Amino acid sequence: MTWKEHLIEKVDLQKLVYLITCHIAIFLSSIDNFVKEINNSQILMLPGGFSAGDEPDGSAKFMVAVLKKIKKVKEAVENLLKRDGLIFRNL
Numbered sequence: 279m280t281w282k283e284h285l286i287e288k289v290d291l292q293k294l295v296y297l298i299t300c301h302i303a304i305f306l307s308s309i310d311n312f313v314k315e316i317n318n319s320q321i322l323m324l325p326g327g328f329s330a331g332d333e334p335d336g337s338a339k340f341m342v343a344v345l346k347k348i349k350k351v352k353e354a355v356e357n358l359l360k361r362d363g364l365i366f367r368n369l
Contacts (some may be wrong), residue, residue: 293319297344309348316354322365 295315298308316322317367324341358365 309344309351311355312344315351316358318362319358322355322358322363324365324367358369 295312296308297312298354313365325337345351345355355365
């Protein structure tokens with residue numbers, strides 16, 4: 279069994295969390311949901327590529343800002359790593 283087959287068999291890959299940026303209240307709510315899901319996860323998978331119409335690394339800059347500058351997100355990611363969680367980037 280390949281690692282990918284094992285991952286698909288053992289992990290709920292259907293759990294997607296979206297950061298919604300259209301309104302500050304909705305964005306803050308989606309951040310809270312993101313933190314909750316990181317705290318309940320073993321793996322954090324980050325998307326690759328870029329959004330339509332932005333600069334080539336625009337969405338990556340946004341992801342880095344969220345992961346490093348929002349304290350509760352940063353703490354959730356640090357706790358994920360402390361409990362031997364994994365972080366992957368999808369290409």
